[in-house]
Amino acid sequence: MSNEIKLAHGGGGILMQELIRENIVPALKSKSLMELADSARLDVDNISLAFTMDGFVVDPLIFPGGDIGRLAVCGTINDLAARGARPLALSLGLIIEEGLCLEIFRQIMDSVARTAREADVEVVTGDTKVVERGSASGIFITTSGVGQMRRDMDFGPDRIAAGDVVIINGYIGDHGIAVMSLREGISFVSTVKSDVAPLAEMVGKVLDMCGPAVKCMKDPTRGGLAANLNEIARKVGILLEEDKIPVRNQVRGACELLGLDVLSVANEGKMLFVVSEKEAQKALEALNNHPLGRDAAIIGRVDDKAGLVRLKTSIGGERIIDTPYGEELPRIC
């Protein structure tokens, strides 16, 4: 590792894992942090809580389909949802650059409020700092969330076995491409909107329907499906079918233009479910009955090729999907 922090250290890929594993976890010696999960479990008396935090530095602040405020609420809600937790409360930390236009600030706060109501959760505490012009870029938001976990349900890669089914609740890559197309001025994808949405209710419906048959959930944000599936594939392997993965034509086109693999592009309203084969159809139905899961699809299966994520391509070939290395899309969330 070189002696300074690189932009790529924030990309959700291998470099970021290295930064965390080598420079944060050893200092903090935290068992919970070591799991690198999106949330921690806290047991207080007879209650199990999920506790999570997310920082948001997206550029630009407002993009097709959303803004940093909506992103900040959804990011934390979805981390709680991935743990099967019902969100109880959010906190909102603002670092504002001197000179930020108040109208934009109000627009972002309204978006935070609207999204919190949509997710039926309240922002109960927060903090506001202002830094000099040039010391931040507009506004950075950090949100933290507390949720209540379901009794007798836990989720994680350890519960997965060969034969299990991998489901996604809809089209992938929309968020990353919506932000990038605005930034890079790619006009033909101007109709692609970010998928940013709070998923706790939808996840709740799946859990109500399938219970512990849902073995693992992940929300594929930075690093996309590629990063998440590689986290899951430790003692097992995963075989994806390219034809089954919902990708919009415009997103596919933009990825080709930008030299990106859609599997490593960030999503902000997607959840990966690994479900036992027997209950997979039920999970799919529960998703399809929810507005945020209408385009849900079974996209692959767990196999016994430990540590390998493979993609069966449309033309019948096969390629290995690695964890992305660094930062393909800086400031995407």
Place this chain on the structure above:
Amino acid sequence: MSNEIKLAHGGGGILMQELIRENIVPALKSKSLMELADSARLDVDNISLAFTMDGFVVDPLIFPGGDIGRLAVCGTINDLAARGARPLALSLGLIIEEGLCLEIFRQIMDSVARTAREADVEVVTGDTKVVERGSASGIFITTSGVGQMRRDMDFGPDRIAAGDVVIINGYIGDHGIAVMSLREGISFVSTVKSDVAPLAEMVGKVLDMCGPAVKCMKDPTRGGLAANLNEIARKVGILLEEDKIPVRNQVRGACELLGLDVLSVANEGKMLFVVSEKEAQKALEALNNHPLGRDAAIIGRVDDKAGLVRLKTSIGGERIIDTPYGEELPRIC
């Protein structure tokens, strides 16, 4: 209000209250936020939790007596302590500027770890973002904390009555002056160290000793004692005695030089206690028996002059202590 955010909006004074009251609270319509308390109370089944968040943008990152890592842990611990809550877990959100020296990053992480151990709490979850060179300044840290509140104890300005006693656990102004003297190159205060320290254990001792006789606690960070005491003095008044307030000579000198009122300078290891007169001596003893409360003192009394914080000066005069207006000391925490 003008149409853009000013540095002074982050100062912990009237301008910041306006920003929050006019632009954040109305959007979020949160009862809990409206209280502008440093933490929120969450009731889950039969358990009461305190939930809090704090952002840290101190400049420079390392200063006499501490650094941004220690500050970030203590700030959140002390917000929980002010609520009488035992800290259960912390989260750590990092926004790092590309180019930050890894050695400094490691030093800050070590400090986070050491301070968390000192406070007997674990960092259980977190988030890391990296932004381009020039988009942040070194590192911003946001911490969030969950604590368990004591049964049948609550604290707040509503419980205060005339005759109650105001206690502080030691010398004030050290943090603000330690950071400012480094920044402004004032050499004669070079021995002043920040008071940054985790106060939960000390507060626990006072509560063990005095129970509900402790009516209100506040940690006077940004805006100092002046801001905190004005928050407390709603239905009551407070009369401080200048002679009783512990201030180091060097801090007093630096304040004169910089044109600051020491009562509005930030502290990071201080707690204000409002205690019923009968138990005040016990509270003072509990504090004096703890390393962080050795210099504790009774500094004033609650009276019935609602909304007024007054200072009886050393020379026998009297002046009104207002909430500071804006930002006297930018980037102090």
